[in-house]
Amino acid sequence: MESIPARPGAATAPGDIRRVATAIRRRVLEHTLENNGGYLSQACSSAEILATLYLGVMRLGPSTAPPTPRPFAGVPGADNPHAFTGADYNGAPAPELDRFIFSPVHYALVLYSLLIELGRLGPDALDAFNRDGSTVELIGAEHSPGHEVTAGSLGQALSQAGGIALARRLRGDTGRVWVFMSDGEFQEGQTWEAFAALAHHRLGNIGVYVDANAQQCDGPMDTVMTTEPLAARLRAFGAEVREVDGHDPVALAEAGEGVGEDGVPRVVIARTDPCRGIDRLRERWPKLHYVRFKNEAEFNLYRGLLAGLSEGDA
Amino acid sequence: MEIVQRPHRDNLVRWAEQRPEVLVLSADLTSSCEADGFRDAYPERFFSMGMAEQNMMGFAAGLAREGFFPYVHTFAVFVSRRPFDQVAMSIAYPNLPVRLIGFLPGITTPGGVTHQAVDDIGLMRLLPNMTVLECGDATEVEQVLDLAQAVPGPVYVRMLRGEVPRLFDPAEPMVLGRARLLGEGEDLIVLSSGICTEEALRATGALRAHGLSVGHLHVSTLKPFDDPRVRAALASARLGVITLENHSIVGGLGSAVAELMAERGIGARLIRLGLRDTYAHGASRQYLMREYGLDAMALVRAAERLVGEPLGIDEDALAAVRLETMGRAERTEDL
Ligand SMILES: Cc1ncc(C[n+]2csc(CCOP(=O)(O)OP(=O)(O)O)c2C)c(N)n1
Ligand SMILES: [Mg+2]
Numbered sequence: 001m002e003s004i005p006a007r008p009g010a011a012t013a014p015g016d017i018r019r020v021a022t023a024i025r026r027r028v029l030e031h032t033l034e035n036n037g038g039y040l041s042q043a044c045s046s047a048e049i050l051a052t053l054y055l056g057v058m059r060l061g062p063s064t065a066p067p068t069p070r071p072f073a074g075v076p077g078a079d080n081p082h083a084f085t086g087a088d089y090n091g092a093p094a095p096e097l098d099r100f101i102f103s104p105v106h107y108a109l110v111l112y113s114l115l116i117e118l119g120r121l122g123p124d125a126l127d128a129f130n131r132d133g134s135t136v137e138l139i140g141a142e143h144s145p146g147h148e149v150t151a152g153s154l155g156q157a158l159s160q161a162g163g164i165a166l167a168r169r170l171r172g173d174t175g176r177v178w179v180f181m182s183d184g185e186f187q188e189g190q191t192w193e194a195f196a197a198l199a200h201h202r203l204g205n206i207g208v209y210v211d212a213n214a215q216q217c218d219g220p221m222d223t224v225m226t227t228e229p230l231a232a233r234l235r236a237f238g239a240e241v242r243e244v245d246g247h248d249p250v251a252l253a254e255a256g257e258g259v260g261e262d263g264v265p266r267v268v269i270a271r272t273d274p275c276r277g278i279d280r281l282r283e284r285w286p287k288l289h290y291v292r293f294k295n296e297a298e299f300n301l302y303r304g305l306l307a308g309l310s311e312g313d314a
Numbered sequence: 315m316e317i318v319q320r321p322h323r324d325n326l327v328r329w330a331e332q333r334p335e336v337l338v339l340s341a342d343l344t345s346s347c348e349a350d351g352f353r354d355a356y357p358e359r360f361f362s363m364g365m366a367e368q369n370m371m372g373f374a375a376g377l378a379r380e381g382f383f384p385y386v387h388t389f390a391v392f393v394s395r396r397p398f399d400q401v402a403m404s405i406a407y408p409n410l411p412v413r414l415i416g417f418l419p420g421i422t423t424p425g426g427v428t429h430q431a432v433d434d435i436g437l438m439r440l441l442p443n444m445t446v447l448e449c450g451d452a453t454e455v456e457q458v459l460d461l462a463q464a465v466p467g468p469v470y471v472r473m474l475r476g477e478v479p480r481l482f483d484p485a486e487p488m489v490l491g492r493a494r495l496l497g498e499g500e501d502l503i504v505l506s507s508g509i510c511t512e513e514a515l516r517a518t519g520a521l522r523a524h525g526l527s528v529g530h531l532h533v534s535t536l537k538p539f540d541d542p543r544v545r546a547a548l549a550s551a552r553l554g555v556i557t558l559e560n561h562s563i564v565g566g567l568g569s570a571v572a573e574l575m576a577e578r579g580i581g582a583r584l585i586r587l588g589l590r591d592t593y594a595h596g597a598s599r600q601y602l603m604r605e606y607g608l609d610a611m612a613l614v615r616a617a618e619r620l621v622g623e624p625l626g627i628d629e630d631a632l633a634a635v636r637l638e639t640m641g642r643a644e645r646t647e648d649l
Binding site: 072075077105130131132133134137138139140141143150151152153154155184185187188189216217218223224225 | 340342343344345346362363364365366368369391392395396424425426427428429592593594595596597598601
């Protein structure tokens with residue numbers, strides 16, 4: 001497939017976004033098969049959200065990072081001048097451009113796959129996925145492609161994004177800060193502390209897209225610890241909330257319009273299906289968080305589905 | 315060497331059967347922490363708290379105040395880092411019998427820096443009233459609940475999950491405050507904990523084959539750290555002491571040993587092996603153990619430094635050391 005270059009601010013046809021989303025699912029399935037396990041349902045639920053963010057919402061410059069991911073260069077510290085973050089895959093920062101903060105980093109493979117489809121990562125970048133000494137980690141950290149902060153202790157990234165948004169306002173930047181979150185993160189108290197602070201400080205230059213797949217490790221969220229009614233709770237915390245079909249690129253893009261024009265933080269609750277595009281996953285419900293194939297027959301079944309996905313009918 | 319599959323999972327169910335006051339709290343990692351068996355067997359004693367660790371610690375504190383024994387299950391990082399203040403003020407200060415069961419110690423997870431508990435022992439040792447235990451094999455996984463339950467105050471258990479080797483004979487019980495003597499000797503004294511003991515057994519085997527007299531103790535009670543046998547072994551070291559732990563060298567076993575030696579005026583050299591005041595990154599356990607020097611070869615190199623000459627022990631020599639379950643027959647006498 002032709003990669004779709006970044007065109008800051010330019011709308012991408014919904015068909016193109018759907019095509020990218022299908023390609024993401026295909027690639028994530030491929031690597032789930034290769035690793036005999038992976039965060040596959042997250043690709044099913046979030047492919048359109050992330051594709052729409054990159055193609056229809058965020059204003060990002062072209063990647064300034066190498067197509068082949070850099071190896072791990074050591075942890076940040078005074079004695080390590082070589083440490084880096086993976087933010088340069090989202091382009092060089094500029095006052096008028098947006099920033100992207102990726103919070104549920106167990107979705108990393110979905111983001112890597114998207115970056116490949118967009119030509120921000122090279123086609124072979126996933127050769128390094130989950131390999132010793134690589135930055136293309138199973139659970140992303142700030143050195144991983146497309147990542148800017150270390151977010152794997154979930155529910156911490158939104159506060160960091162709030163600090164970045166505040167700094168950008170202090171500097172007079174017109175660019176916005178976009179955060180991608182999972183719904184499980186709304187169980188952490190810190191998430192709500194962050195929303196209180198965003199509203200209190202009138203940080204309207206921040207927009208949050210939530211993959212509301214209603215799933216978490218232990219199963220359906222309403223059996224683990226409900227966060228509903230999520231929209232009403234967020235509104236009570238001072239956010240402007242839009243609830244959309246998380247597989248509809250048009251609705252997803254529209255829901256992000258106007259962010260940065262007032263002092264109200266925006267939340268887009270994208271209601272999603274954790275089995276979208278790979279229907280066979282439904283038989284595994286309610287255990288969808290991490291998919292591991294039980295036997296050769298199941299492995300072959302999913303291998304067969306791979307061929308179907310490559311035809312590109314989302 | 316026997317490998318036991320998910321020893322905690324079944325053991326918890328068995329152990330809790332006749333203890334109705336034992337509850338399990340979980341923060342969306344129920345199967346990952348092998349508490350799913352308990353949940354299914356005793357649903358009325360299992361409480362899903364969602365991914366909200368700070369709040370979970372407060373609930374555990376309240377339940378403990380009312381006479382229950384909450385066994386909090388989550389990853390070690392989410393016991394020690396995220397809710398540290400809640401553990402300190404809601405649980406440790408009032409000396410409540412909450413049992414914190416922390417999984418994926420140190421670099422045993424491919425989950426990267428956010429999932430690697432490399433400072434949990436240090437953080438928990440810092441807390442007054444807290445007892446700190448660490449499991450090194452399947453036998454200890456099966457016996458640690460008895461130890462924890464006998465403590466009147468809060469206990470942190472650094473737990474193992476999944477495929478766990480059995481190093482120790484179940485007939486040789488884990489004892490609170492007592493290290494296991496795995497070998498006697500006086501040239502070098504080795505103290506190891508957790509998964510590092512298996513590595514240490516390999517290295518000490520090779521070192522002994524080279525004619526060195528090596529004393530080896532496995533430490534499972536990190537706090538309190540006052541075992542007279544440990545003290546005596548440290549005092550007997552001729553060339554020096556080596557600690558090996560799956561943790562930062564700050565705050566863990568190495569620190570506990572350094573403190574003890576200094577306070578007792580034991581003037582031997584000490585080499586602390588572990589993460590050298592650094593975070594790690596996501597990779598396989600074997601790779602990280604090599605990278606950060608937590609393996610048998612790192613221990614051999616440390617021994618060479620204390621002996622003052624190369625010992626010529628290579629990978630093959632280490633691989634050749636066969637590890638059997640440490641049964642009665644192989645066990646050396648008490649000090
Ligand atoms: C603070 C914290 N607690 C626990 C975890 C372990 N964990 C990783 S993903 C996850 C589920 C979170 O829910 P969600 O992201 O909605 O799950 P998904 O939709 O991907 O199944 C949990 C509990 C974590 N990473 N961070
Ligand atoms: Mg979810």
